[in-house]
Amino acid sequence: MKNVRKIHLPIHFKDLLLMTVGVIMAGFALESFLVPNKFFDGGVSGISLLIHEIYHVPLPVVLVIANLPFIVMSSYVINKEFAVKMFVCVVLLGVCFAYFPYPKVIVDKPLVSVFGGFFLGVGIGLTIRAGSVLDGIEVLGMYTGKRSSFSVTEIVFAINVIIFLIAALKFGIQTSLYSMLTYFTASKTVDYVVEGIEEYTGVTIISSRSEIVKDKLVNELGRGITVYKGERGYLPGNFEVHNDTDIIFTVITRLEMRKLKNLLHDIDPNAFIFANTIKEASGGILRRRSRH
Incomplete structure (x- = not known):
């Protein structure tokens, strides 16, 4: 039987496909959920929605001009390719608003804020996986962060606080609170779309039965490990007692965390374990992820 060759789509085509689907989803969230119910998002989208509601300027025009x-x-902070992709996303979003027949969803407000944020987060996350963004507020944060002592997160947070304060003054505290819920839902959804449900976790293990732990991690879980040489002991009241020990480090997915804990409990209930989320991981014995 002949080997069937796997067809690889050109990277730029896959990016364009992700960007298109992401823009359509974001447009659906804005036009079907947020705009009909006068809810707001953070960032440039939130500023555009405020201008649209207060001054009645067409939303596609505001979004394009604001971005x-x-x-x-x-193009200066990141690179020109990123700038081109961002321009394409923003223009596509304006086209979607003008020509896509989005339905108007006016239901229970908590449902609007949660599902509006969810669809918006999916759309933004897909464009990020394509190497672009739908909102320029992160770019502003990066630009300003290089020229001040504030981090990108602090700058973006401050801008969003101002947006939600204006929303509270103009449209009431309830609208502002629902808008904050929308923003929070969108942010968490973006994390899942970009990082994936199998987000990597780095786990450090210190056990008196380290040889068995190493064997189980490699041969049962199929994970690669790194071993550091250290010392354990130095306890209060017994400071002089200490001995050499292996410090084991491995990388797993969050779905494997419970399985790892159960395995370690069976081997050594007193093993010391701590874990940290890893944003990026490559090489070694890791499951291959699709490009993003």
């Missing part, structure tokens, strides 16, 4: 300075800025 243009950040598109130009991104």
Whole structure:
């Protein structure tokens, strides 16, 4: 039987496909959920929605114009390819608003805020996986962060606080609170879409039965391990007692965490374990992920 060759789509085509689907989803969230119910998001999208509601300027026009300075800025802060992709996303979003027949969803407000945030997060996450963004606020944060003592997160947070305060003053505290829920839901959804449900976790294990632990991690879980040489002991009241020990480090997915804990409990209930989330991991014995 002949080997069937796997067809690989060109990277730029896959990026365009992800960007298109992401923009359509984000447009659905904005036009079907947020705009009909006068809810807001953070960032440039939130500013655009505020201008649209207060001054009745067409939303596609506001979104494109508001993002243009950040598109130009991104060509210097990041690179020109990123700027081009961002420009394509913003223009596609404006086209979707103008020509896509999105239905208007006006239901229970908590449902609107949660599902509006969910669809918006999916859309934003897909564009990020394609190497772009739908909102220029992160670019502003990066640009400003290089020229001040504030981090990108602090700058973005401050801008979003101002957006939700204006929303509270103009449209009431209830609208502002629901908008914050929308933003929170969108942010968490973006994390899942970009990082994937199998987000990597780095686990450090210190056990008196380290040889058995190493064997189980490699031969049962199929994980690669790194072993550091250290010392354990130095306890209060018994400081002089200490001995050499192996410090084991491995990388697993969050879905494997419970299995690892059960395995370690069976081997050594007193084993010391701590874990940290890893944003990026490559090489070694890791499951291959699709490009993003």
